[in-house]
Amino acid sequence: xxxxxxxxxxxxxxxxxxxxxxxxxxxxxxxxxxxxxxxxxxxxxxxxxxxxxxxxxxxxxxxxxxxxxxxxxxxxxxxxxxxxxxxxxxxxxxxxxxxxxxxxxxxxxxxxxxxxxxxxxxxxxxxxxxxxxxxxxxxxxxxxx
Amino acid sequence: xxxxxxxxxxxxxxxxxxxxxxxxxxxxxxxxxxxxxxxxxxxxxxxxxxxxxxxxxxxxxxxxxxxxxxxxxxxxxxxxxxxxxxxxxxxxxxxxxxxxxxxxxxxxxxxxxxxxxxxxxxxxxxxxxxxxxxxxxxxxxxxxxxxxxxxxxxxxxxxxxxxxxxxxxxxxxxxxxxxxxxxxxxxxxxxxxxxxxxxxxxxxxxxxxxxxxxxxxxxxxxxxxxxxxxxxxxxxxxxxxxxxxxxxxxxxxxxxxxxxxxxxxxxxxxxxxxxxxxxxxxxxxxxxxxxxxxxxxxxxxxxxxxxxxxxxxxxxxxxxxxxxxxxxxxxxxxxxxxxxxxxxxxxxxxxxxxxxxxxxxxxxxxxxxxxxxxxxxxxxxxxxxxxx
Numbered sequence: 001x002x003x004x005x006x007x008x009x010x011x012x013x014x015x016x017x018x019x020x021x022x023x024x025x026x027x028x029x030x031x032x033x034x035x036x037x038x039x040x041x042x043x044x045x046x047x048x049x050x051x052x053x054x055x056x057x058x059x060x061x062x063x064x065x066x067x068x069x070x071x072x073x074x075x076x077x078x079x080x081x082x083x084x085x086x087x088x089x090x091x092x093x094x095x096x097x098x099x100x101x102x103x104x105x106x107x108x109x110x111x112x113x114x115x116x117x118x119x120x121x122x123x124x125x126x127x128x129x130x131x132x133x134x135x136x137x138x139x140x141x142x143x144x145x
Numbered sequence: 146x147x148x149x150x151x152x153x154x155x156x157x158x159x160x161x162x163x164x165x166x167x168x169x170x171x172x173x174x175x176x177x178x179x180x181x182x183x184x185x186x187x188x189x190x191x192x193x194x195x196x197x198x199x200x201x202x203x204x205x206x207x208x209x210x211x212x213x214x215x216x217x218x219x220x221x222x223x224x225x226x227x228x229x230x231x232x233x234x235x236x237x238x239x240x241x242x243x244x245x246x247x248x249x250x251x252x253x254x255x256x257x258x259x260x261x262x263x264x265x266x267x268x269x270x271x272x273x274x275x276x277x278x279x280x281x282x283x284x285x286x287x288x289x290x291x292x293x294x295x296x297x298x299x300x301x302x303x304x305x306x307x308x309x310x311x312x313x314x315x316x317x318x319x320x321x322x323x324x325x326x327x328x329x330x331x332x333x334x335x336x337x338x339x340x341x342x343x344x345x346x347x348x349x350x351x352x353x354x355x356x357x358x359x360x361x362x363x364x365x366x367x368x369x370x371x372x373x374x375x376x377x378x379x380x381x382x383x384x385x386x387x388x389x390x391x392x393x394x395x396x397x398x399x400x401x402x403x404x405x406x407x408x409x410x411x412x413x414x415x416x417x418x419x420x421x422x423x424x425x426x427x428x429x430x431x432x433x434x435x436x437x438x439x440x441x442x443x444x445x446x447x448x449x450x451x452x453x454x455x456x457x458x459x460x461x462x463x464x465x466x467x468x469x470x471x472x473x474x475x476x477x478x479x480x481x482x483x484x485x486x487x488x489x490x491x492x493x494x495x496x497x498x499x500x501x502x503x504x505x506x507x508x509x510x511x512x513x514x515x516x517x518x519x520x521x522x523x524x525x526x527x528x529x530x531x532x533x
Contacts, residue, residue: 007282011283077343089283106282
């Protein structure tokens with residue numbers, strides 16, 4: 001662990017679109033919310049305009065535990081732009097416990113590059129980037145959690 | 146179709162290749178140079194060209210047509226998607242326009258002229274991509290995106306870095322004996338593993354070149370092709386698209402887990418072989434799109450040259466290495482070692498192999514597979530065949 005943030009906050013320059021707002025509203029209160037179809041209950045991520053299963057456009061948000069496992073990863077060594085001071089850093093795709101087909105791209109902030117593995121147990125950890133906007137990072141969790 | 150109603154590639158041409166940012170001509174100037182060479186190769190008067198087809202291209206036909214002095218533009222087509230995914234689809238568009246009678250002589254052209262701001266692996270990624278679900282986490286470049294897919298394949302199937310390196314070394318060995326290749330220094334496993342890591346598991350030589358240049362091809366009806374200067378190369382079958390769930394999976398990484406560690410080309414392969422009425426064993430040589438080494442292996446599985454999960458063993462066996470492999474792959478050196486023009490040069494090499502004029506000629510090659518992508522949909526692929 002270092003005192004500096006895992007990646008520069010300026011990378012998160014986006015403004016959440018109306019489609020994405022529910023995710024970040026939940027994030028502001030420390031919860032992980034994933035888009036869910038109000039009709040057939042399917043979860044999907046990233047959020048889309050329609051349910052990809054039943055095509056309903058009534059879509060809400062389901063509160064999830066924020067726990068999951070690393071599905072795949074890369075360790076970035078070749079930096080671009082402002083990331084020079086942050087390499088090597090990992091990028092992971094986390095398959096969430098409630099539905100492993102729901103995967104969230106993020107970083108594991110407390111594991112050394114050589115120790116990142118597919119299957120690593122992780123839990124979400126919110127990082128404020130500006131105002132009330134937070135982005136999800138992950139931390140190593142015990143196997144039993 | 147070899148009854149005269151098919152379409153054929155009758156001309157090929159390229160500029161010289163330049164290191165990134167070192168081209169002296171503009172992209173339009175390089176495109177015109179490549180088109181003139183392709184027309185000369187075909188024995189076609191450039192002013193008779195009546196159609197243009199391209200993909201991922203910034204120079205429009207409205208610039209090219211007056212520069213060439215063409216008499217009448219009858220067709221123009223552009224393939225959606227990104228990167229090299231549309232290369233074969235652009236041949237498909239040309240073939241469809243010709244079959245429909247919309248045009249008679251269609252040119253496919255593509256140029257790349259990169260600056261620091263527009264290079265593929267550069268800081269431009271920070272300004273171009275503002276994806277909510279990827280950019281804040283530093284997932285910014287194609288190398289990083291495809292590294293994640295390759296890593297998953299390694300996890301699921303035990304594919305090793307050294308197996309992937311075998312494909313990189315095979316392609317470099319092809320480049321060494323290809324006078325037009327940019328990277329002609331022999332490469333050893335020690336060299337490969339000593340090179341700097343870009344995005345694990347990809348080291349430097351797993352990544353395509355970034356360079357400047359242009360390439361072009363001339364497509365016409367097979368019955369007309371027989372009267373021109375070169376032995377016609379039949380466009381036996383061409384398909385575009387891909388598995389719908391792939392979408393833009395390399396950006397959002399959201400392909401269903403069962404298909405994540407594929408290249409998303411398997412539906413294309415099925416359609417392509419069915420359309421031509423052939424099997425993988427009927428393919429003699431292949432140009433497999435190689436933005437990144439690992440994706441060559443995943444495509445070898447998608448196209449049925451080996452079983453799912455077996456591509457590591459397949460390439461490590463030497464199967465893809467010219468001249469002795471059972472399926473020489475990327476016989477110029479490909480994007481990794483010859484030049485990276487988004488796959489236009491893969492089609493050109495397919496034409497050379499069927500003509501019998503390649504630098505690394507596969508003996509008796511009568512059918513060549515060319516693939517384009519994986520990329521955001523559509524990807525594409527085709528079979529080129531001899532009509533001799």
